[in-house]
Structures are given as C-alpha cells and as structure tokens.
Amino acid sequence: MSAFSDRFRRLASSASAGQIRQIATTDRLEGVEASSFRFGGRHSPLALAFISPNVDFDAIAQSLAALAGSTPVIAVSTAGELCSQPGESVYLGRVDKRDSQNN
Structure with a gap:
C-alpha cells in the first residue's frame, strides 16, 4: 500500500458521513474563515477548491491554505464543468460578479 493510499484511507475514515459544505465566494474569500x-470542532479531512481562471490562482490557493490550517487543500482551476448526482448537483453555474476583477 502506498503512503498516499494509507493517508487517504485515514482521512476518509475520520470524515463523518454527509459532512459536506459548499461555499461560493469571491476572490476576496468573503464568508470563508x-x-x-x-x-463539530474537528478539522475537515480535506478541502477542495474550484478556482475561477479569471483570478490570481496562487494568491487564492495560498490564502485558503492559510485559513485551512491542518486541513489539506486541493485547489484546481475550473470553468464550471462539474458533474452532478441524482437529487444533488455540485455544479455552480455562472454567478455575476463572482470575482472582483469583473466588477
């Protein structure tokens, strides 16, 4: 077993079922703390960040990592092409003024 799969297994086992939080924000990370x-007082085992290609990716990813503390952050650039599952979409369509560069 690789070190990655061992770490992933430990992270997955520490997560509570159904504990997912979606936060739509701006490049100023408004509402993210x-x-x-x-x-429940515990660090999330993992955070995924889908960052607009229209903002400073490195600055946003570094800010998120600083806020996340010991929570690992995986940040990717996206134009919104995410999948959905029955009854629950993880797709966030275009939101006007999502980032301050478009204000």
Missing part, C-alpha cells in the same frame, strides 16, 4: 474548515 478558519471555522469553515471545521466540523
């Missing part, structure tokens, strides 16, 4: 990465 250190507590956003905690569930």
Whole structure:
C-alpha cells in the first residue's frame, strides 16, 4: 500500500458521513474563515477548491491554505464543468460578479 493510499484511507475514515459544505465566494474569500474548515470542532479531512481562471490562482490557493490550517487543500482551476448526482448537483453555474476583477 502506498503512503498516499494509507493517508487517504485515514482521512476518509475520520470524515463523518454527509459532512459536506459548499461555499461560493469571491476572490476576496468573503464568508470563508478558519471555522469553515471545521466540523463539530474537528478539522475537515480535506478541502477542495474550484478556482475561477479569471483570478490570481496562487494568491487564492495560498490564502485558503492559510485559513485551512491542518486541513489539506486541493485547489484546481475550473470553468464550471462539474458533474452532478441524482437529487444533488455540485455544479455552480455562472454567478455575476463572482470575482472582483469583473466588477
């Protein structure tokens, strides 16, 4: 077993079922704070960030990592092409003024 799969297995086993939080924000990370990465007083095992290609990717990813503390953050650039599952979509369509560069 690789070190990655062992770490992933430990992270997955520490997560509570159904504990998913979606936060739509701007490039100023409005509404995102250190507590956003905690569930029931525990750090989330993982955070995924889908960052607009229209903003400073590195600055946003670094800011998220600082806020996340010990929660690992995986940040990717996206134009919104995400999948959905029956009854629940993870797709966030275009939101006007999502980032301050378009204000």
